[in-house]
Amino acid sequence: MSNLYNNIYKLLNKYRKYVLILIDTFIVIISYLSPHIISGVHPTKIDWFENTWYIYTLIYMVTFVVMGVYKNIWRYAGIQDIYKCLKASVIANLIFLIFTKSSNIFVRYYVYLVSFIVTSFGTMAIRVIYRAVLIVGEKGSKKLSHYTNIMIVGAGQATVSILSEISRNNPNNYMVRCIVDDDKTKIGRNISSVPVVSSTEEIPTMVKKYDIEEIILSIPSIDKENKKRVLDICANTKCKLKILPEVYSLLTNDNEIMNKIREVQVEDLLGRDPIALDCSMTKEYIQEKTVLVTGGGGSIGSELCRQIASYSPEKLIILDIYENNAYSIQQELLRTYGGDLTMEVEIASVRDKNKLNKLFESKNIDIVFHAAAHKHVPLMEKNPEEAIKNNVIGTYNLVQVAHEYKIEKFVLISTDKAVNPTNIMGATKRIAEMIIQSYNKHSKTEFVAVRFGNVLGSNGSVIPLFKEQIKAGGPVTITHEEITRYFMTIPEAVQLVLRASSMAEGGEIFVLDMGQPVKIKELAYNLIRLSGLEPEVDINIQYTGLRPGEKLYEELLISQDKNQIKTNIDKVFIERPTEFDEQELFELIVQLEKAAYDLDIETIILLIERLVPTYKRTKNDKTTKISCA
Template sequence: MTYPKRLSLLILLDSAIVLFSIYIGYFLLHPFSNFYTSKLLLMSSLILLASHHLFAFLYRLYNKVWEYASVGELVSIAKAVTFSILTAAIAQYIAVGHVYWRVLFITWMLHILLIGGSRFSWRMLRDRLIKSKAEKRKTLIVGAGSAGTTVARQLLHHEEGDQIPVAFVDDDLTKYKLEIFDLTVCGTIEQIPEVVEKREIRDIIIAIPSLSKKEIRRIYEICAQTDADVKIMPLIEDVMTGKVSVSAIRNVEVEDLLGREPVQLDISRISESITGATVLVTGAGGSIGSEICRQICHFAPKKLLLLGHGEFSIYSIDMELNKRYGQEIEIIPIIADVQDRGRIFEVMQDYQPDVVYHAAAHKHVPLMEYNPREAVKNNVFGTKNVAEACDTFGIHTFVLVSTDKAVNPPNVMGATKRVAEMIIQNLAKESQTKFVAVRFGNVLGSRGSVIPLFKKQIEAGGPVTVTHPDMTRYFMTIPEASRLVIQAGVLARGGEVFVLDMGEPVKISDLAKNLITLSGYTLEEIGIEYSGIRPGEKMYEELLNENEVQKEQVFPKIHIGKAEPMEKTELFAIIDRFEQLSIEETRDTVLATANWKKKKKVEVGLGS
């Protein structure tokens, strides 16, 4: 119904109620009086009618959405009616020197009853009749606090939604058996399975925004014992301020179950470093590189240079960022290969960036075991080219995206990343550029990570393949990994290897089990198949070896490692020989170089 039609209907309805109330009020007190024909009654009716509409507009009674009416709307009705009655009383006193208080009091009560009833009847009709016609999914809300009640209220008022709350559970025993919006708090979190079965629950919403990751995981494991779909609400502040609505309630994701709280970063210092600067990101079309670009855009750099070898990936991130930030930031796509030394030096000379984030790399462990030369070309020579270009043209900061696989590396990929770290550690000793490396574990959802693979296997009906039941990995999300890289650039003094305290490692088999249940299947339906450890893989991974650990943190949950590089002359001599080596010699040499401290002398590749 359009606003003019709605306004006309409400004015006509209120007019009828006003006139009806004053006549009925007098009739109840003086049923046989001829007062109905008097001029005083006519005057009182007209004044009451005019004053009611005046105060109704003043208190915006015609602008409220009455299907969501509550106590606040009732107070507005009471104020409008009271002031209109007082206006009529003043008019009567001026006209005849007397006020018909009893008549006006009955009229006031009828006004409150009929006007309030006409408004709230629509809410009752909507809540009881309209909703009963639709097939709703019975929903259990975990948490009977402010967040849970907000979710319940919005679900009750969300006509288009397919969920209807039927009960709460909460560990606060003082709320047990109490009712909120006619919904009973019917047990504790541990009782979720029996509540779900008894009340035929189809959806569970976790509505406790203050929960830690470990608590979310505990609740999810309890909910996973049922067949109900499990969802989680966003931050209560976002719901209350209108940033998100009930429709933003989302499925529980693997990221929610990591058991580690995200690292909070120093936004002000990052802003000082990036705002108004020229920033270059290599590998800008990749999972980490593209997210670094997104995060950087929040800090309003003057220019953002997107450098990558893949035409389509650079095109995609360029289009995305230009659509969102093109008016404020000059975004420049650059097609270049970090292995092309001349091109990289040309880019550095032309654009003179202030900060370089080097995310371009080959990172797939088993694939690099079969292609060690390509790993060396991209991860070693590519890093050397970009780093030396930064040194040559006096770039302020260079940040290398490294990996936990660079610690005691048994595989080619990890070894090439450790050699890359040693390159920038040596350059940092004599350069004006601040060189720094950042190590973190596996990134959830990145290209080549286990999550996309598991999802494809689940979509195909299974089984999900896991290499070993006891294999563990550290995990973090793409946004968190990218923010850590940016934070490291701010903390850099030169030569550091920053490491994130990533909490406890996660079993890959547990990750697979959680993803299967989160996808709505049982382990029996999909199944897990153990395929054996692949070439170059570790059973357990480290972020720092025992000689590299520094207990103190330079920033909450961020450590500086003491990873010692090989002496520059010896290191660069080995690197110069890589192009002359066979595939097997390349593999042996890069592994020996990365693990040089385990040997008294590195001889492999130097004529031994």
């Protein structure tokens, strides 16, 4: 019997429109015969019947087609679809009435009434049966056809569009079993015959009840806090999670809405609305300028290149010491912009001042975004001389050349680890900030820094490492159970950098209010759950201890409250400059360079402590295991 249902289901699903047209035609003919059958008069004995039955049928079927009755796929039929079918029957009957009267064809009035009633009930009944056969067929063929039971979160217009698209085209073999929504007035209702069963708090219960395998969050306008709350609930169900993006990303064409549904990403779990910046000033500033991006092949650098390219610069120059990274972003931009973007790639190090001089001499550079840096905290603790060479001397070289060639703006990519640093990497970035603040006082070039927290998914960051550890079956390593970090997305970070460059007057350190810090343990748990696994059950968590120079809690500003200057951009602040001895700064930088190339680690540590008083030397254990923070 199940095979019979499966075969019927497959046939109906493949040729559903034509099957319905054929069945409706039969029903219309029967309905026109029914008054005569009821009256006991054989239709062939009625002289006008032979000349009108096909006209009656034709009028009905044309009306059904014109009014879009067959555009509705009855697997998701609702009250509005029944109403459309009934309305089409009324109009068809009226057209037939007008036709017979205008043609002087005598038809008894009870024929119109009985035919209308039989047609209406017949066409609606067959759709109910049709839908039932489809549902039974779907259930019966689920294992064979690999249908996926779906729950949709949200009972708004986006869900209506999703159901409509699934009904027309269902390559993913979705079977939408239920909808959940926190609007109590919607619970108990149907959307295209799919029931709204509960609030979001009852998602785990509904997942078990309806055997849900995949959940789609279909509330594009949902705020980040509620999105995180709902996704946290969903993550505990072990269902695969997908999400419809924000309203601004949606296409107006419902036929393409399924293409916009994407996998849930860890960014969705941060509980913070993405910062929205006015990009018009950025475009005006970047347009028709020659822009140099150092470290252009890295995570931040490559995103800088992508966004800068979208603002139509005169020329984009990508500088990176790693040729593979530079080549990768070059090819990506060529695929995107082709000949519309003038672009050059320079394989060079910011440590090489002669190469930098030649570059600035020949390229007429207007703006520099300095993203080249060593950023890995534990590796820089073990190799402080490399952090000095790259982060301090490299920045100093670039700043000197930018000043000499009087470029318009120089933007340093900094980090929250430069705030009261306790590690080599953070201290070297703080020294880099001091260099640009000092030069800004005496240069025609406007020097500015942009400071932000950890970026999600960057090379060497916690998330890619967590994903690799989860893929390998664990354990996921965390340095401390209570460790927290500020996070933002790479596009957000780059938006801030570009916006800062357009509004900067020189000397500022821009800081983004990144919301609440994220507990790394919770981040790891969420990533494990997004993989359909259970933390501490399927994947173990291993705590390895804080690494040398590592903070339990990151700070964002050097001094809170009174040191923050609010800008006209929401969530963006400027840190008031901290006074320091400029002459001592550059004298000690010379000594730092010598100590770095002499591999004199003790002297490097002592000089950093003099330059950055908050930096305190930690024991550098060469055997420290590299793990996540």
